[in-house]
Amino acid sequence: MANITRVASGEQLVSPRSVERIIHGQAVMDGAGVKINRVLTQPLQRRLDPFLMLDNFGSDEANDYIAGFPDHPHRGFETVTYMLTGRMRHRDSAGNEGLLENGGVQWMTAGRGVIHSEMPEQEAGLMEGFQLWLNLPAKDKMRKPWYKDFKADEIPAFTTPSGALVRVIAGASHGVAGAVQREVTEPVYIDVELPAGASFSQLLPAGHNAFLYTYRGEVSIGGKAVPARSMAILANTAGADGVQVEAAEASRFILIAGQPLNEPIAQYGPFVMNTQEEIFQAVNDFRAGLLGEEAQTA
Ligand code: CO
Numbered sequence: 001m002a003n004i005t006r007v008a009s010g011e012q013l014v015s016p017r018s019v020e021r022i023i024h025g026q027a028v029m030d031g032a033g034v035k036i037n038r039v040l041t042q043p044l045q046r047r048l049d050p051f052l053m054l055d056n057f058g059s060d061e062a063n064d065y066i067a068g069f070p071d072h073p074h075r076g077f078e079t080v081t082y083m084l085t086g087r088m089r090h091r092d093s094a095g096n097e098g099l100l101e102n103g104g105v106q107w108m109t110a111g112r113g114v115i116h117s118e119m120p121e122q123e124a125g126l127m128e129g130f131q132l133w134l135n136l137p138a139k140d141k142m143r144k145p146w147y148k149d150f151k152a153d154e155i156p157a158f159t160t161p162s163g164a165l166v167r168v169i170a171g172a173s174h175g176v177a178g179a180v181q182r183e184v185t186e187p188v189y190i191d192v193e194l195p196a197g198a199s200f201s202q203l204l205p206a207g208h209n210a211f212l213y214t215y216r217g218e219v220s221i222g223g224k225a226v227p228a229r230s231m232a233i234l235a236n237t238a239g240a241d242g243v244q245v246e247a248a249e250a251s252r253f254i255l256i257a258g259q260p261l262n263e264p265i266a267q268y269g270p271f272v273m274n275t276q277e278e279i280f281q282a283v284n285d286f287r288a289g290l291l292g293e294e295a296q297t298a
Pocket of ligand 1: 069072074079116118
């Protein structure tokens with residue numbers, strides 16, 4: 001893995017954030033019957049603006065994922081799929097196709113509309129990963145669709161002196177720029193692996209809404225435990241400069257932060273716009289077959 005750099009020292013914090021709340025997520029079914037732990041649910045969209053949803057899928061029972069996500073539309077936001085383990089093929093109405101597997105990331109900007117499918121390419125074994133929905137500012141909701149697949153070794157990664165292994169999907173960490181940068185919401189999305197006894201710090205702008213999700217082991221922030229399969233919402237304390245994470249045992253977590261849009265959120269299933277009128281328009285465009293058509297001629 002030649003893309004892993006070493007950083008000299010940790011990011012020094014003067015005033016780290018505390019944990020505001022621990023969220024355990026909710027078991028839901030989505031797609032054609034895929035079992036998911038929905039960590040960021042609709043009631044948290046305001047609090048965690050610009051993020052709209054975070055799903056954690058993880059099962060070695062084929063029945064939990066095999067039905068996949070057949071053709072469905074999106075408009076008005078971006079989806080970021082991070083596949084830890086497993087193989088998922090995606091196809092969209094613009095004729096794009098790709099295979100997402102073991103450590104890969106797909107970043108998809110639905111903009112004015114795509115229709116795509118996300119289907120497992122395995123009939124047994126472990127399938128584990130995340131899908132995050134990142135809102136688009138009003139001015140970009142009807143932009144041209146875009147997507148990019150990143151293989152595991154295309155995600156910048158580094159190690160710290162205390163032994164943390166950090167993969168930078170978006171934004172930056174310890175001076176290492178991530179695979180994707182976005183203006184306006186300036187998202188930070190990192191995956192951190194900590195050995196027992198290690199700690200990790202990350203600078204974050206005080207205005208960013210931020211949360212951490214532990215998916216292996218257990219970490220703690222300011223003495224507050226964040227057990228496996230739970231999310232810590234980090235307090236937006238004035239003047240706070242980042243987050244400090246300790247791991248008594250070997251642990252893995254994702255840390256996500258972004259600048260809130262502070263715009264109205266109107267959601268109807270896979271459409272996220274600013275007003276009800278725009279939602280009606282999205283549904284009408286979808287029924288009229290315009291979402292895929294537009295993508296094809298884009
Ligand atoms: Co989708």
